[in-house]
Amino acid sequence: MARKYFGTDGIRGATNAGAMTASMAMKVGMAAGTYFQRGDHKHRVLIGKDTRLSGYMLESALVAGFTSVGMDVIMVGPLPTPAVAMLTQSMRADIGVMISASHNPFADNGIKLFGPDGYKLSDEAEETIEQLIDSAKEGDVALSPSVQIGRARRIDDAQGRYIHFAKSTFPSDLRLDGLRIVIDCANGAAYKVAPLALWELGADVVSIGITPNGTNINDGVGSTAPQTLSETVVAAGADIGIALDGDADRLIVVDETGRVIDGDQLMATIAAGWARAGRLAGGGLVATVMSNLGLERHLKAQGLGLVRTKVGDRYVLEKMRSSGYNVGGEQSGHIILSDYGTTGDGLVAALQVLAELKRAGAPASEVLHRFAPLPQLLKNVRFAGGKPLEHASVQSVIAAAEAELAGTGRLVIRPSGTEPVIRVMAEGDDARQVETVVDRICDAVRQAAA
Numbered sequence: 001m002a003r004k005y006f007g008t009d010g011i012r013g014a015t016n017a018g019a020m021t022a023s024m025a026m027k028v029g030m031a032a033g034t035y036f037q038r039g040d041h042k043h044r045v046l047i048g049k050d051t052r053l054s055g056y057m058l059e060s061a062l063v064a065g066f067t068s069v070g071m072d073v074i075m076v077g078p079l080p081t082p083a084v085a086m087l088t089q090s091m092r093a094d095i096g097v098m099i100s101a102s103h104n105p106f107a108d109n110g111i112k113l114f115g116p117d118g119y120k121l122s123d124e125a126e127e128t129i130e131q132l133i134d135s136a137k138e139g140d141v142a143l144s145p146s147v148q149i150g151r152a153r154r155i156d157d158a159q160g161r162y163i164h165f166a167k168s169t170f171p172s173d174l175r176l177d178g179l180r181i182v183i184d185c186a187n188g189a190a191y192k193v194a195p196l197a198l199w200e201l202g203a204d205v206v207s208i209g210i211t212p213n214g215t216n217i218n219d220g221v222g223s224t225a226p227q228t229l230s231e232t233v234v235a236a237g238a239d240i241g242i243a244l245d246g247d248a249d250r251l252i253v254v255d256e257t258g259r260v261i262d263g264d265q266l267m268a269t270i271a272a273g274w275a276r277a278g279r280l281a282g283g284g285l286v287a288t289v290m291s292n293l294g295l296e297r298h299l300k301a302q303g304l305g306l307v308r309t310k311v312g313d314r315y316v317l318e319k320m321r322s323s324g325y326n327v328g329g330e331q332s333g334h335i336i337l338s339d340y341g342t343t344g345d346g347l348v349a350a351l352q353v354l355a356e357l358k359r360a361g362a363p364a365s366e367v368l369h370r371f372a373p374l375p376q377l378l379k380n381v382r383f384a385g386g387k388p389l390e391h392a393s394v395q396s397v398i399a400a401a402e403a404e405l406a407g408t409g410r411l412v413i414r415p416s417g418t419e420p421v422i423r424v425m426a427e428g429d430d431a432r433q434v435e436t437v438v439d440r441i442c443d444a445v446r447q448a449a450a
Contacts, residue, residue: 003123003126003127003130004130004134005019005028005130005133006126006129006130008312008314009102009110009112009120009312009313009314010098010110010111010112010113010120011028011110011111012101012104012108012109012110012111013108013109013110014107014108015052015054015057015058015107015108015109016054020054020058020108020109020110020111022057022058022060022061023061024133025057025058025061025062025065025111026061026062026064026065026068027065027133027136027137027141028062028065028111028129028133029045029061029062029063029064029065029066029068029069030065030066030068030069030132030133030136030141031065031129031130031132031133031135031136031141032045032065032066032095032097032113032129032132033045033065033066033068033069033070033071033095034069034132034141034142035125035128035129035132036071036094036095036115036116037069037070037071037094038094042072043070043071043072043094043150044071044072044073044074044091044092044093044094045066045071045072045073045074045093045094045095045096045097046073046074046076046084046087046088046091046093046095046096046097047059047062047063047073047074047075047076047084047096047097047098047099048075048076048077048078048079048081048083048084048087048096048097048098048099048158048189049077049078049079049098049099049100049189050078050098050099050100050101050188050189050217050246050247051078051187051188051189051191051212051214051217051246052099052100052101052106052109052214052215052217052246053106053214053215054106054109055078055099055100055109058099058109058111059075059099062097062099062111063075063152065136066150067149067150067151067152068143068144068149068150069141069142069143069144069150070144070148070149070150071094071095071150072150072151072152072153073150073151073152073153074091074093074152074153074154074155075152075153075154075155076154076155076158077154077158077159078189078191078192078212079158079159079162079189079193080162080189080190080193080244080247080248080249080345080346080347081098081100081102081112081189081247081248081249081343081344082248082249082341082342082343082344082345082346082347082348083158083161083162083165083189083193084096084097084098084114085098085114085118085119085341085342085343086118086162086165086341086342087158087161087162088114088115088116088118089116089117089118089342090161092116093116094116095113095114095115095116096113096114096115096118097111097112097113097114098111098112098114098247099111099112100112100189100246100247101246102245102246102247102249102250103186103218103222103223103224103245103246103250104218104246105217105218105219106214106215106216106217106218106219113126113129114342114343117342118341118342118343119317119342119343120314120317120342120343159192159193159196162193163193163196163197163200166193166197166345166347166348166351167197167200167201167351169337169340169348169351169352170201170351170354170355171355174355174358174359175201175202175358176198176201176202176203176354176358177202177203179202179203179204179239179240179354179357179358180203180204180206180236180237180238180239181198181203181204181205181206181238181239181240181241181242181354182205182206182207182208182229182232182233182236182238182240182241182242182254183195183198183205183206183207183208183241183242183244184208184209184221184222184223184226184228184229184232184241184242184243184244185207185208185209185210185221185222185244185248186209186217186218186221186222186223186243186244186245186246186248187209187210187211187212187213187216187217187218187219187221187222187246188209188212188217188218188222188244188245188246188247188248189246189247189248190244190248190346190347191209191210191211191212192210193347194242194244194248194346194347195207195210197347197351198242201351206232206236206238208221208228208229208232209221209222209228217246218245218246221243222243222244222245222246223243223244223245223250223251223252223332223333223346224245226241226243226252226254226260229241229242229243229254230254230258230259230260231258233254233255233256233258234256234257234258238256239256239357239363239364240253240254240255240256240354240357240364241253241254241255241258242254242346242350244346244347244350245333245346248345248346248347249313249334249343249344249345249346250263250332250333250334250335250344250346251263251266251333251335251346251347251349251350251353252333253265253266253350253353253364253368255363255364255365255368255369256363256364256365257365259365259369261364261368261369262331262332262333263291263329263330263331263332263333263334263335264287264291264292264294264295264331264373265295265368265369265370265371266329266333266335266349266353266368267285267287267291267295267327267328267329267335268295268298268299268370268371269353269356269367269368269370270327270335270337270349270352270353270356271284271285271299271304271327272302272356272370273352273355273356273359274326274327275302275304279326279339280304280326280327281324281325281326281327282305282307282320282323282324282325282326283304283305284299284304284305284306284307284325285299285304285305285306285307285325285327285328285329286306286307286308286309286316286319286320286323286325286327286328286329287306287307287308287309287316287328287329287330287331288308288309288310288311288312288315288316288330288331289308289309289310289311289412289414290311290330290331290412290425291306291308291330291331292331292373292374292376292427293374293376293409293410293427293428294371294372294373294374295371295373297371298370298371307319307323307325311330311414313329313330313334313336313343313344316328316329316330316334316336317336317338317342317343320336320338321338325338326338326339329344329349333346335349337349337352353368356368374409374427374428374429375427375428375429375430375431375434376425376426376427376434377425377426377427377431377434377435377438378423378424378425378438379423379424379425379438379439379442380416380421380422380423380424381421381422381424381442381445381446381449382419382420382421383420383421383422383445383446383449384420384449385420385449386449388422388445388448388449389413389415389422389445391444391448393444393447393448394441394444394445394448397440397441397444398411398413398441398444401426401437401440401441404433404437405426405428405433405437408428408429408430408433409426409427409428409429409430409433409434409437410426410427410428411425411426411437411441412425412426413425413441422445424438424441424442424445425438426438426441
């Protein structure tokens with residue numbers, strides 16, 4: 001069944017439009033609150049948010065929706081998405097909510113839901129909640145009697161609880177003394193907790209992206225805009241730079257020379273350290289089809305495997321859980337370490353990288369660049385309608401390209417899940433061949449869509 005409101009990571013869109021209005025948020029609260037009321041205990045929901053201006057509006061609307069169906073609400077204010085997942089489980093909440101559009105611009109926002117176990121919801125659960133949202137629109141969701149309306153309260157120590165948790169994942173025999181670290185919090189949810197955690201572990205911390213004003217989240221800072229971080233690392237003479245995104249579930253690193261290190265290299269670094277310590281489960285890691293072939297070859301040379309999934313961290317996590325892996329993620333920096341959490345956690349992943357850096361006693365430029373990535377090219381082809389990938393002419397060109405790259409490269413072609421775009425990605429040992437193959441397929445798609 002096609003979902004009406006939920007995408008690959010919750011409900012998301014431009015605020016005060018479509019599915020991201022106060023009215024809609026209230027109905028989401030009513031629907032999710034109704035769905036998660038099981039058993040005879042007093043039910044509660046935990047709500048966190050990033051620093052977007054619209055977070056206040058959506059938080060208030062969600063509180064109204066949840067309390068109207070009898071759920072108590074715990075508000076924790078600006079906190080990373082993984083902190084909300086962790087606290088949902090720790091505080092025995094029936095449901096967790098994160099108000100965030102992650103790395104999107106401030107004008108967007110989103111609602112992410114977590115179950116009582118701290119994991120994102122299944123497709124089936126989201127479909128049922130969607131049906132309840134439509135029922136709420138029609139006034140068919142049962143409201144609680146007056147004496148059973150829920151209460152709302154704000155807790156003040158949530159940030160401290162998360163900092164304590166994050167620090168507990170760092171090896172107890174190590175300190176960050178002697179490291180100058182630039183941390184870029186994207187003017188987002190981790191603007192307080194990430195610098196404090198690093199400082200408490202002994203680092204000399206230089207912080208940027210820590211002055212949110214409601215509209216500057218991800219604006220020229222954070223994991224999707226690492227140029228400012230690179231420049232600051234070099235200017236400050238820092239040993240390493242760490243960039244999080246707006247809700248701090250992604251991580252990108254910059255070495256002491258200002259060179260960006262992506263999620264593939266970071267996963268390779270963590271996997272190597274955990275394998276050396278005998279704690280890497282599954283004999284390798286899980287990544288998506290977009291991870292570089294160089295990562296796969298690097299892991300194979302170490303006797304480790306790489307399992308690929310569809311694009312999206314939820315698919316990575318599903319494979320990790322079903323097949324017993326404890327390291328997985330995406331090239332974009334969404335790294336999941338299931339020994340510590342139920343979703344991607346930029347700060348926790350950064351601490352594992354820093355542990356490897358301390359143990360190596362060498363510069364980040366030597367420790368974290370684990371392999372030479374193969375030339376990789378991604379192009380998007382926009383089309384007006386139809387299914388151009390089903391055309392015989394397109395399939396013929398794709399088949400020829402796969403044969404040409406066999407043994408030396410890889411081809412990934414997929415329609416976007418959010419817009420009428422075909423994404424064409426190729427990688428291989430020969431950069432010119434990769435570009436030729438991509439252009440040939442893009443031309444075929446354009447002709448078929450004309």
